[in-house]
Amino acid sequence: NAGVMQNPRHLVRRRGQEARLRCSPMKGHSHVYWYRQLPEEGLKFMVYLQKENIIDESGMPKERFSAEFPKEGPSILRIQQVVRGDSAAYFCASSPSGLGETQYFGPGTRLLVL
Amino acid sequence: GESVGLHLPTLSVQEGDNSIINCAYSNSASDYFIWYKQESGKGPQFIIDIRSNMDKRQGQRVTVLLNKTVKHLSLQIAATQPGDSAVYFCAEMGIIQGAQKLVFGQGTRLTINP
Numbered sequence: 420n421a422g423v424m425q426n427p428r429h430l431v432r433r434r435g436q437e438a439r440l441r442c443s444p445m446k447g448h449s450h451v452y453w454y455r456q457l458p459e460e461g462l463k464f465m466v467y468l469q470k471e472n473i474i475d476e477s478g479m480p481k482e483r484f485s486a487e488f489p490k491e492g493p494s495i496l497r498i499q500q501v502v503r504g505d506s507a508a509y510f511c512a513s514s515p516s517g518l519g520e521t522q523y524f525g526p527g528t529r530l531l532v533l
Numbered sequence: 534g535e536s537v538g539l540h541l542p543t544l545s546v547q548e549g550d551n552s553i554i555n556c557a558y559s560n561s562a563s564d565y566f567i568w569y570k571q572e573s574g575k576g577p578q579f580i581i582d583i584r585s586n587m588d589k590r591q592g593q594r595v596t597v598l599l600n601k602t603v604k605h606l607s608l609q610i611a612a613t614q615p616g617d618s619a620v621y622f623c624a625e626m627g628i629i630q631g632a633q634k635l636v637f638g639q640g641t642r643l644t645i646n647p
Contacts, residue, residue, distance in 0.1 A: 423576075452635070461622055461637035462577065464629075475632045510576050519565060519626060522635060524576035 421446060423513050423525035424493075431531045432501045440496040440528045444513030451494045452512045452522055453486060462510060468494060469517075501532045545644045552613045554641045556606040556623035565626035568597060568608045571640070572619045580608070580621075610643075618645045 424443040432438050444451050449470050454462040464478040468488040479486065483501075488494040498505055508529050512522035546552045558566075564585040569577035583590045583597045583606075590597050596609040606623050620640045627636050 425576075454637075459640075461639050464634045464636070467634065475634065477630045477632060478634070519633075521567065521579055521582055523579060524569075526576045 423448075423511055423523055425511050425525035425528050427528060428526060429529050429531070431533065433533050434502055435500050438498040438501050438505070438530055438532075440498075440509050440511075440530070441493040442496070442511030442513075442525060443493040444511075445515075445523055448513035448515050448523075450514045450517050450520075451488050452514075453494075453496050454510045454512065456508045456510060456527075465496075465509075498530075501530075503532045506530055506532045542639065543642045543644070545646060546613055547646050548615060549612055552608075552610040552617070552643055554608045554610075554621050554623075554643065556608075556638050558604050558606065558623075558625045558627075558638075560625060560627040560636075561601070561604060563625045563627040566597070566599060566606050567624045567626075567635070568595075568606075569622045569624060569637075570617075570619045571622060577622060613643075613645050615645050615647070618643060 423445055426441050430438055451468045453465040455465055456462045466479045466486045467475040470488055471490050483499045485497045508527045510524050510527045512524045514520040514522045567582040568580040570580050571577045581592045581595050581597045583599050588599050594611045598607045610617055620642050622640045623638045625636050
């Protein structure tokens with residue numbers, strides 16, 4: 420049973436470039452969540468998606484950040500024109516049927532902006 | 534804002550001893566709680582969960598206690614082993630900004646001394 424998959428595991432970008440982070444949920448899970456974690460801190464909710472729908476993006480910065488979960492393929496977290504403050508670990512989680520269910524996390528993507 | 538916090542940021546115990554990690558929450562309407570373990574460089578790993586209609590739940594070497602009166606959650610690890618060294622997060626399913634989401638605490642770093 421494959422767990423939540425994320426790639427790349429590490430991503431280095433220069434200021435102003437774009438970062439694309441991918442997440443494939445566990446088999447049978449149709450709900451995806453993205454979190455951000457700074458060193459020595461807890462995870463902060465960013466966005467909750469179902470297939471082709473954004474359910475809750477209240478934790479997502481209004482500019483430069485976007486997320487999608489298309490009918491086919493992985494969920495994508497996209498950060499445009501990255502700045503140094505975007506450097507963090509970004510984790511994706513999935514659940515079978517939404518909130519109130521256990522969320523299972525992927526290994527994360529560590530983004531470093533130079 | 535965040536409603537989950539931990540009493541102790543670090544905890545050091547002797548191998549073989551029992552560990553207790555505490556967590557306080559402020560949202561009395563939260564009805565689902567999860568403990569995660571995060572090892573260095575990895576994503577959070579589900580340990581155990583509990584719903585608000587219970588006050589105790591046991592797993593393999595782990596027990597979660599929920600005291601709704603004082604809004605307190607604890608994780609007990611029996612006979613700690615070197616592999617238990619990690620950061621432990623409690624997470625609360627609560628209503629934030631009008632939507633239900635998983636809110637993580639700060640985390641407690643558990644260190645096992647040989």
